[in-house]
Amino acid sequence: MLFYPFTRLEILLFNSFTSHFFKSIFFQTIFIFVSIVTYGQEPVLQFEHLDMSDGFSDNRINQVMQDQHGIIWAATKFGVNRYDGDKVRLYPLANSITIYKLQVKGENNILVGTDRGLYNYHKEKDRFELYRPVDKKATDTIFNQKIFSISISNSQDFWIGGSTGKFYFIQEGKKNYSFNACRLNPSFPNADIISLSQDRFGKIWLGTSNGEVWSFDPRSKALHPLQEIENYYPISDILVDSQSQVWIASLGNGLYRYNLESKELSHYTAKAKRGESINNNIVLGLYEGNNERVFIGTDGGGINLYEPIKDKFTYFKQEDGEWGLSDNSILCFGRGMHNVIFAGTVHGGISYFKDRMSVYNVSPHKLAFETDKQGSRILEDSQANLWITAGRNGLRKYNPQTGEVDIFIDDKNNDKDLSGDIILSIIEDEKERIWIGSLREGLNIYDTKEQKFISFTGKENLSGIYAIEKGSDGHIWVGTTNGIVIYNEQLNIIKRLNTHTCEGLSNNRITSLYKDAKGEIWVGTENGLNILSAEGEWLESFYTSNKDNTSLSGNHILSIQEGPDLSVYVGTYGFGLNRYSRRDKKFERIGVQKGLYGKIVRGILIDHQKNIWLSTNLGLSRINNDTISNFGIQDGITPFRGGEASLSNSGRIYFAGNEGLSYFEPESLHQEISQPRVFFTGFKIVEEEDSREIEPSGFWDKQGSDILKLHADFSLFTVNFSSSNYFDLEDTEYFYKLEGLNNEWQALNKLNSITFSNLAPGAYNLHVTTKKGTEEPSIHKANIEFLVLPAFWQRREVQVISILLLGLSIFFLTNWRNRNIKKQRDDFKKIVAIRTREVEKEKDKAYKNELELLETERQNEQLKQKRLSDELKFKTEELTNSTLRTVHKNNLLVEIKEDFIAEGKKHIELKKFFDQIVGKIDDSLAIDTEWKQFYSIFKQVHPSFIPSLKKENPSLTDRELRLCALIKLNFPSQQIATLFGISLNSIKVARHRLRKKLKIEEGMSFEDFFKLKGL
Structure with a gap:
């Protein structure tokens, strides 16, 4: 009996529904308990999505991959979808055809394995046709049967697996080889070869529909079973990773890992402890990412990630919101450009993400965070505990070593606990006391030795405490909405500073405080920047001026930090960053023109490598030798909505919000270094009587008479294009150069199309490239040669004859x-x-x-x-x-x-x-x-x-x-x-x-x- 992978999968799901339903209640209970008592720090993946709303023919994606030009190809039950970043084109293959496999061969060819044979894409005809080998002697029967799997050997040669034990080695322009597993080894079952993969030694690993795994040596023609595995569920996928390990996915019996060198077999099932194995036994797809990480697609358990360094599994499941996984049933993985991995799902279309995980996360559930989007401020105390403000829900003390969490909230019936649930500022003094400023309920001081809040005079009379700073002689400066209050070590108020008592202070609403190397206090307000002496005497104030570009860019100050060269960095609300030079006594404005995308700079810190990190409304920005790099959602960095990032003593950077607590090592966060490719997505020519649209793929690598031709009566020629980096499409800027008209590069900003008109007859070569932000333009360029044909009277011979006749006349x-x-x-x-x-x-x-x-x-x-x-x-x-x-x-x-x-x-x-x-x-x-x-x-x-x-x-x-x-x-x-x-x-x-x-x-x-x- 023939085997149909996806039909069998649906039957398995149906048969196991009842048992899964009752088991789910038990496992959910265990999961909740484990998540509370287990210390968990997990890597962060940020997903983007493509589905029917983008034009795809179905949300069920059986296969997906990206070719070398940047185009996404996805298989559904309706055919092959081609997505170029702008629109989707559907290529139907045949009625009721089932697509099993999609592979890129070479630069421009797409192979499609189906239940009715092997198809490939003809770019000249812009359609899929049944595969016809170059070797005329090859029989068509090889390519007309069921093709379940394809494995590319090199740019031209490939292996395909078929039904009833048949598999083939196809060589372009050479002899093709056909193998019958049942003849090679009589013990081979009469089963379909569902999965096929080649290891670095040249061996071919075959997975069958009855759950067996076999290895085939093309040189000796020896076919042997992997006897260590005992499995009766169909093998859905096989992956041979870079460490010579064979990963085997089954449709019901979990995941196997077989080490080719040690011959050891590991079996992972959902019955194991969380983090030590997979969370679902139906495994549909496998993919090896960077740093030897293995991504595992399950049916209902989302994406499981195995990290060999930690020997640990992490689970990514469907979440509400823009950046979560769209569906928990992952049918396949596909390699993309720029470290992007595409995942095809059953109900959620395509979810794709960057495979450059450097950010790890402690879940909001672990920290008892609510859904409030107010960002957090983080303090690492002298005992290496993290104090984290929790939006509108108080304060948390988190121990990164043990995972213990202490919750501090305001009990209105208890005067000895935390006052105020909205915490705005936090600092530790020399006596290991934690000073906590709230929005409306005044100032709190927590004694970490006595583990209790301290009562002191005047704590309730303060409000809007956005900033607290340690001054000289152990004094604590508290910035409020009514000026500054200075406390001594005995918790007595020794001075109040406001516009009435401190002549020159620009405003009473204090938003930031910073003590510089000289002991002077920089005071940021909602209306200007001030410098006060250590004793609280006014020294100088700074304001913005529209007539002076060396003044502050904005008066609403959010953050202040002294740089490694003793210049002072000042972050504003809505006007970017400023760098104050003590020598020149001038401000340098740092904004979009210099590569800083975020305009709201809530926090500034300097890591151990002297890099400057800015917490902005778009994420984190790093300044390294005047080079600015921006990191956002796609890098696992969320925008800062009121909070800011914090640097630990060990050099780790922390940030938190309603997504939980996240952290990374600064040296591990790198921007994408691969440059995007630009490719044409469509040509439209408007002529006097009609208009025509042309598929660009038909003109790739064309020259001479095959180049694109425009008739003399054309009025408009529109060229559309896109970038291969789908994660940054919105921030991509395009440039073009039209040889034959102007050899200078022209900026299109973020416009991904250009229209020409009134071009003189002649040959032209259009070049399009792209860049992101202040980066250099990509070295990859899209080129199209086209010819504007002359009208009858513009032809050279007609013009010569006309000139002669005119001369005689x-x-x-x-x-x-x-x-x-x-x-x-x-x-x-x-x-x-x-x-x-x-x-x-x-x-x-x-x-x-x-x-x-x-x-x-x-x-x-x-x-x-x-x-x-x-x-x-x-x-x-x-x-x-x-x-x-x-x-x-x-x-x-x-x-x-x-x-x-x-x-x-x-x-x-x-x-x-x-x-x-x-x-x-x-x-x-x-x-x-x-x-x-x-x-x-x-x-x-x-x-x-x-x-x-x-x-x-x-x-x-x-x-x-x-x-x-x-x-x-x-x-x-x-x-x-x-x-x-x-x-x-x-x-x-x-x-x-x-x-x-x-x-x-x-x-x-x-x-x-x-x-x-x-x-």
């Missing part, structure tokens, strides 16, 4: 034109002579007419000037006569007025009557009717006088304006007095005041003043 046309021009020139000369004589006559006649016209215009102008002069003279005489008549009338009225006054004095009985008449005379003298008439005539003679005078001096009264008008007409003062009905002396006074008001210089007459002002 110009020659004949020029000769014809020259003859016509000569004939026309002679005719023109005759006509010009005749017309010249006629023009001379016309010019003489026109000149005489023009003289007569000018004489007539001159006479008319003289008449016009005379008429205007007469009119002006008339108006002036009329104005003068009118004014004189008014003067004469007023004189008469004045005389009559005086007569009535005299008569009134003689005839007392008629005095009242005479007074009435005198009053009417006065009213008549005051009436402005004559003045209106005067103004009307005056404006005709001098239209601009009154308006210009008002503009020159707006404060002039109507009476003063009238006086100016009369002076302009040269009226004597006596007549002016009569017109105004006042005495001569009053007129003299009025003229004097008017001179002052107009600011007429002494000795200058009114007439000269009016001329000077143009009035």
Whole structure:
């Protein structure tokens, strides 16, 4: 009976469901108990995922791998999926076909083992076809049967395992070899060869569907069973590692390890103690990673990792969140570029991770952490215990040697325990007392010798204690939201520093404190940086300035640390890092331009190798000789949300949060050194009538007539590309150079496509490369040659013929034109002579007419000037006569007025009557009717006088304006007095005041003043 691996797996799962269900309760109970009492520090893996949401045809991935260009190939029940970082393309093989194995052969060929034969990928046709060997004599029956396993011997040769004991050695261009295990050794069972692997000695290890393992020597044709193994479950995978050990995975009986040198066999099953063996007996896939580590894919137990140095197993299971394993059933592993390992799952698509584990972790469950994302601060005390703030859940004391955890939380009914569950700062003094600052509940001091909290004065009156630092003479500086409080060793407050008591302190909200080599205290606040003396006297403050790039980059200070060269590093909230030079007294701003990605720098520490480590909102950044390296989630480093990393006495770096306690040795954390490859993912050409998309693989390594051609009528040519490093796609920057247009590299930033238009006909070569951050561009470049075809009229031969025809046409046309021009020139000369004589006559006649016209215009102008002069003279005489008549009338009225006054004095009985008449005379003298008439005539003679005078001096009264008008007409003062009905002396006074008001210089007459002002 033929064997189907995945169908058999499903049957096994179904048959064992009931027993597993009851066993799971027991094992979960044991697991919880063991996790509490067992000290566990496990390596960290951070997973990223690809699934149907990215375009894959199914979430069940039977096989997965990455080729040398960077493309991911994954097999599902619907066919082979090709993922290029942008989109997925499905290659269906046949209806209901089952894919067992996927392998890369050489640079561009993909082999696919199925239940209907062996397929390979043809890049020229961009499709999968049944494998056809180069050797024409080879029979097709070899490649048409079931192919369960493939093992690449070298870039061209490979082994394949088939049904009923048949396996084959395929050589490109040479003779192929077929082997029948049943004939080689009659003891071989009539079973399928499910797994096949070659060791470094050339032996082939075969795993069968009935659970046996055999070794085959191609030279001697000897086939022998591995008698040490007793197993009846199908062998799902075989791995021969770099230490000459054969790892054997079974579908129900756990995992075997056979040492080829010592002949020792180890059997690992889920019944063993946690950490000493695998956690699930159904093993589906094996993979050897870096440092001889072996990854084991199980059905339900996630990924098991064996570390030979520790001889220990670690388990990675499905977790909620962005970076956990997507499914606990791992069907296969596939090698990727840049130390990436791909894992195909049953329900979760592809989970992939970096195989460079340097970070180890103590689980949050072990530390009784809750899910609060507030980051932790860590203190290593003098006894090597770790004090870890636990978000909103108090404080933990953790012993790394024993794994013991002491929990400190705030019991509101107990005044002698920890006050406040939100701990912001922590430090140990010289007497081994732990100072603990909380957000709202004040300051705590824990005596590690007496193992109790100490009561002291004023502890409850402090809040927002973000920073605590040891000062000189054993004093402790406590930074609060209301300044600094300094305690002595006797726990008495000896000084309070704030903006009221310390002149110069920039702000009362203290966010960081640091004692430098001179004993001075650097004080970071929410609004500036300060330096205080050891006694608390203000020395200097620093602020940011938009006009000075040598000032602080931001005023909200989070962290301070003195560097190895005594320069001071200052971390800010949102504005990166600053380095203060004591010699230059200037700040150097360190941000994205210099390679520091994180903008929130919560902590700064210096390791034993003098490297500077920054705890940022994106993870950890390391400064080594001005070279900045950034480490994030993919390296096992989580972003810092309020906490910071800490350095132990041994040189280990710790950090903690809701993911638990993590640590690593600084020298073990390295950035990826392999450079990513760029590959084209698609070409799109938009032409006048249509658009077409072209698969790039068809043009790899093509030259000459096979290069990509663009017709002359194309309007747009779009090129899409991607990077082989899928872990850093979001941070990848691209650059391009188009030879034939511009030989300089051009930046595309993070854009993974480029569009060309209006390219002149000719040959072009497009180069695309990539880089990450401030690193150098990758040495690997993607190249595509393409040719822009000329239009019909742009062809060289057409242009040559056109030029010749045009030249001949110009020659004949020029000769014809020259003859016509000569004939026309002679005719023109005759006509010009005749017309010249006629023009001379016309010019003489026109000149005489023009003289007569000018004489007539001159006479008319003289008449016009005379008429205007007469009119002006008339108006002036009329104005003068009118004014004189008014003067004469007023004189008469004045005389009559005086007569009535005299008569009134003689005839007392008629005095009242005479007074009435005198009053009417006065009213008549005051009436402005004559003045209106005067103004009307005056404006005709001098239209601009009154308006210009008002503009020159707006404060002039109507009476003063009238006086100016009369002076302009040269009226004597006596007549002016009569017109105004006042005495001569009053007129003299009025003229004097008017001179002052107009600011007429002494000795200058009114007439000269009016001329000077143009009035």
